Amino acid sequence: MTFALEASEVNKIYDSNVHALNNLSLKVDQGLVYGLLGPNGAGKSSFLKIITGLIKPTSGSINLLGKNIRELNELKGKIGYVPQELVFEDYLTVEENLKLFASCFSISNPKERISELLKSFQLAEIRKRRAGTLSGGQKRRLNVAIGLVIDPEILILDEPSAGMDPQSRNLLWEMINDLSKKQDITIIISTHLMETADRLCTKIGIIDKGYLITEGTPEELKARYNSSLSLQITFKKIPDQNKKIEFKNRLKKIIEDCEIQEDEKSLAVRGSNLELILTKFIETSTEIIGISNIQGININPVTLEDVFIRLTGSNLREGK
Amino acid sequence: MGIIYQIFLKNIRVYYRNKPSLFFSLLFPLVFIGVFGIAFQYGAPGNSPITIGVINLDQGIPGNTIVLSQNGSKLSGNYFSQEFIQILKNVKYEDNKTYAFDINLYNSSIQAQSDLLRRNILALVIIPSNFSLLMMSKIREFVEKNHINASLNGFPPTNYTSNIVVKGDSTLLGYTITSTIVSQIANSYVNFSQANSQRYVILEGTTQTKGITVFDLTTPGLLIFAILNNLGTITAVALMDKRFGFLDRLKLSKLKPWQYIFGFTLSQILVAFVQVPIMFFAAVLFGFQVTTQYLPAFVFIFFFALSVTGMGLFLASFISNPDSAGGISAIIGTPMAFLAGAFFQIPNPVIIGKGGILGDHIFRVFDFLPATPTLTGLRLLLIDGVPLQNLSFELSLVAALSILYFVIGLIFYARRHLRTN
Numbered sequence A: 001m002t003f004a005l006e007a008s009e010v011n012k013i014y015d016s017n018v019h020a021l022n023n024l025s026l027k028v029d030q031g032l033v034y035g036l037l038g039p040n041g042a043g044k045s046s047f048l049k050i051i052t053g054l055i056k057p058t059s060g061s062i063n064l065l066g067k068n069i070r071e072l073n074e075l076k077g078k079i080g081y082v083p084q085e086l087v088f089e090d091y092l093t094v095e096e097n098l099k100l101f102a103s104c105f106s107i108s109n110p111k112e113r114i115s116e117l118l119k120s121f122q123l124a125e126i127r128k129r130r131a132g133t134l135s136g137g138q139k140r141r142l143n144v145a146i147g148l149v150i151d152p153e154i155l156i157l158d159e160p161s162a163g164m165d166p167q168s169r170n171l172l173w174e175m176i177n178d179l180s181k182k183q184d185i186t187i188i189i190s191t192h193l194m195e196t197a198d199r200l201c202t203k204i205g206i207i208d209k210g211y212l213i214t215e216g217t218p219e220e221l222k223a224r225y226n227s228s229l230s231l232q233i234t235f236k237k238i239p240d241q242n243k244k245i246e247f248k249n250r251l252k253k254i255i256e257d258c259e260i261q262e263d264e265k266s267l268a269v270r271g272s273n274l275e276l277i278l279t280k281f282i283e284t285s286t287e288i289i290g291i292s293n294i295q296g297i298n299i300n301p302v303t304l305e306d307v308f309i310r311l312t313g314s315n316l317r318e319g320k
Numbered sequence B: 001m002g003i004i005y006q007i008f009l010k011n012i013r014v015y016y017r018n019k020p021s022l023f024f025s026l027l028f029p030l031v032f033i034g035v036f037g038i039a040f041q042y043g044a045p046g047n048s049p050i051t052i053g054v055i056n057l058d059q060g061i062p063g064n065t066i067v068l069s070q071n072g073s074k075l076s077g078n079y080f081s082q083e084f085i086q087i088l089k090n091v092k093y094e095d096n097k098t099y100a101f102d103i104n105l106y107n108s109s110i111q112a113q114s115d116l117l118r119r120n121i122l123a124l125v126i127i128p129s130n131f132s133l134l135m136m137s138k139i140r141e142f143v144e145k146n147h148i149n150a151s152l153n154g155f156p157p158t159n160y161t162s163n164i165v166v167k168g169d170s171t172l173l174g175y176t177i178t179s180t181i182v183s184q185i186a187n188s189y190v191n192f193s194q195a196n197s198q199r200y201v202i203l204e205g206t207t208q209t210k211g212i213t214v215f216d217l218t219t220p221g222l223l224i225f226a227i228l229n230n231l232g233t234i235t236a237v238a239l240m241d242k243r244f245g246f247l248d249r250l251k252l253s254k255l256k257p258w259q260y261i262f263g264f265t266l267s268q269i270l271v272a273f274v275q276v277p278i279m280f281f282a283a284v285l286f287g288f289q290v291t292t293q294y295l296p297a298f299v300f301i302f303f304f305a306l307s308v309t310g311m312g313l314f315l316a317s318f319i320s321n322p323d324s325a326g327g328i329s330a331i332i333g334t335p336m337a338f339l340a341g342a343f344f345q346i347p348n349p350v351i352i353g354k355g356g357i358l359g360d361h362i363f364r365v366f367d368f369l370p371a372t373p374t375l376t377g378l379r380l381l382l383i384d385g386v387p388l389q390n391l392s393f394e395l396s397l398v399a400a401l402s403i404l405y406f407v408i409g410l411i412f413y414a415r416r417h418l419r420t421n
């Protein structure tokens, strides 16, 4: 089995003395959709720029498609890279931008490819508009489309859906799914959104503060860290503080490994003993809070977000 | 080839779709053309006489030769050179009142040279020792051409040559005007045989010169100014291509750095090649007196645009914020236009004088700026009508400086932006 990407002990220390990557080692099998999940500043972009040869690591080695990244010349035309920033020429139209990049990548049948891309990214109607005048979502789509002017063996997308409207995002996800099914392509995608990673990726690596914390399929990760449910009870009106405390203490006594999260009008509990939680949580809450003050009870499957919070102790969206 | 063309096309499109670029590169210089054109087209320079010196080295008509004028009187001694000086004295501006020159006659060339260096005189006209012999050869030409029966004993052959020299600082307006007028008058005086009436016009002693206006002299400067104004856009584009990841994105493509630079440079040269005819046209509308030398001017423009591209690449390797590119470029470019004398003459001390390692040519402080020799070359071409083949010194200087500037800019840009770090 050859790996599409083999990164070993990669460190990146910027001039500003920021240690962006810490001994990061990562292997990605060919044909996977690999998600690099982490909050802002985790080092995702740095890592992706290093594996595409755009910046040099401080130390460590990278093999991409079986070639050392230092031999970038041999990899040219095989790597599709979509940077996190919008990178195209604002003064050129959508079509002119695609033409420019297609020409720089010397692809064999540019006209056909471009009209394909215009169609699949729903840019055909605005092909004559200057890129600078597009909406945020349209710009994002163009940014990704440019990465696909070539038929890459490996496609690297740095937060492609950030700033996209829901329609564009769905479109992009469909495209990525199609792409990964249709051909033998490896896709590495970075995101700070659980939803993206969960829906798109066959394997996920969680990265924080430059460290690779854990790896696995979305299901594995969820299972490993939560063989459990999360139950949430919402109240009609804010319950007495004493009652809340009493409720929490009682629960902790009954369910040893439970974890409780609360806000004003709700309480959530998580734990591994499903039966116990289900029965005791409802029993105790009706007893202490009173059935009349209970608005509803939700049973939530564990999300990757939960996994992440447990792993890093921080919230994804806010970063550290 | 396709890649280079696409890069070229991209830059051209950015240029004409970008309002500030269009403004600085075209509209702004055109406004200058308008302002200078209206302000200076009618007024001949200063409408006051230019103080010049004349040394007459003419040895006169040889004593044993008989030269007769057309009315039969015998001419002798310094007749021709005296007449020539008289004509110069009588030259008037177009207003028909103001004399063009205030002439100091010198016997000693040392005194004349020192007055020239002190700018007591703005130009020094040296009438050569064989001036009379030259005139005699021209009479022979006239006589032979018109089959006049006359004795030409002692007259030199028709291909006899002699040079009137006009010395001075070629960046000074007074010098340029003087040398142009003197060469016009000398040509018509000496070549009287080519048009019968000409001699008589001159002999009337009221020769008018179609005065070169200040505007004529300024137009080449404004061309330089316009091209220097591209510096902001060149710098900004070179910088933004890096800053916003365009070059990085292209690093993964088959585009090679030299192709990027080549396409980039070509586009800048094309911009200059479009600017210049538009400016020319506008200048002509405002009364610029074009010589037929405007096509060779593009050779100078080519090299100058190359040097400005080099400067843009250079600046782009030091500036990090594209928003400041315009401002910094203006701080650098505009003084260059001034120092080159694009708007008005400024003193430009000589480093290497005549007779130095450059032979007949001089090298002045601001000749290090490609704008200066470009301007000198353009003036000589466009105003004085000097053919390109006689400008090999200026052209080589411009070419050498431009290539130097370009290479320096390229090295800095490549080190800063075309390498992976």
Ligand SMILES: Nc1ncnc2c1ncn2[C@@H]1O[C@H](COP(=O)(O)OP(=O)(O)O)[C@@H](O)[C@H]1O
Residues within 6 Å of the ligand: A014, A015, A016, A018, A019, A020, A038, A039, A040, A041, A042, A043, A044, A045, A046, A047
């Ligand atoms: N060019 C740079 N110079 C200095 N520090 C940088 C640079 N790029 C990123 N960093 C720092 O490196 C860390 C990781 O950044 P980045 O790789 O962009 O994370 P992410 O993409 O996960 O948000 C951050 O602390 C960021 O400030």
Ligand SMILES: [Mg+2]
Residues within 6 Å of the ligand: A041, A044, A045, A046, A084, A158, A159
């Ligand atoms: Mg990032």
